[in-house]
Amino acid sequence: MRAVIAEDSVLLRVGLVRVLEMAGYEVVAEAGDADGLLAAVERHRPDIALVDVRMPPHFAAEGVQAALLIRHRWPGTAVLLLSQYVEERYAADLLSGDTAGVGYLLKHRVADVEEFVEALHRVAAGGTVLDPQVVSQLLVRRRSVPLDRLTAREREVLELMAGGRSNAGIAERLAVTESTVAKHINNILAKLDLPEAEADHRRVLAVLRFLGIGE
Numbered sequence: 001m002r003a004v005i006a007e008d009s010v011l012l013r014v015g016l017v018r019v020l021e022m023a024g025y026e027v028v029a030e031a032g033d034a035d036g037l038l039a040a041v042e043r044h045r046p047d048i049a050l051v052d053v054r055m056p057p058h059f060a061a062e063g064v065q066a067a068l069l070i071r072h073r074w075p076g077t078a079v080l081l082l083s084q085y086v087e088e089r090y091a092a093d094l095l096s097g098d099t100a101g102v103g104y105l106l107k108h109r110v111a112d113v114e115e116f117v118e119a120l121h122r123v124a125a126g127g128t129v130l131d132p133q134v135v136s137q138l139l140v141r142r143r144s145v146p147l148d149r150l151t152a153r154e155r156e157v158l159e160l161m162a163g164g165r166s167n168a169g170i171a172e173r174l175a176v177t178e179s180t181v182a183k184h185i186n187n188i189l190a191k192l193d194l195p196e197a198e199a200d201h202r203r204v205l206a207v208l209r210f211l212g213i214g215e
Helices: 010-022 034-044 062-073 088-095 107-111 113-124 132-141 152-162 167-174 178-191 200-210
Strands: 002-006 026-031 048-052 078-083 102-106 128-130
Touching (some): 002 010, 034 048, 048 062, 062 078, 102 113, 132 152, 152 178
Parallel strands (some): 102 128
């Protein structure tokens, strides 16, 4: 798998390169700004691009705009956005279209190398990953969300579902059986009036629609 990294912080960029190489990726290019990122993707056509949300020259939404352009011009390239803080509108911008091969994570997730690499693999393989902290914030701010219908455990499972985890991944994270996870998911789908879906990606899409993304 070939990757491009766009991050203006040299230290973080070096760290990301090492993590990706340890995970078996070939980092074919590095960039410190959006223009460099777009040029690198056009030249190398990587399998995945890791993109900082805020980059030079204005440190606003340059990374998001570049990511959207990549998704439009080179749909075969997966995109994983990295952000210092929860910025809901940027997540919504990226996830409002085709969400296959799209992810949005907070940068501190990189410190947990195993979890970060797992998320990276899911996005590169065409899955969808949304940071649990973003999901939590969206749940709290969406007024129509009937949170009182969900138990504390069901909310945990919902956040992990939106993060793209399979039943097995959720079970491992929560130290429960897969059958228990399946029961929780059935309860969540019923309580939140979400359509049933066997495929993990369709299930994530259902959750994202419920959160108000992509409507």
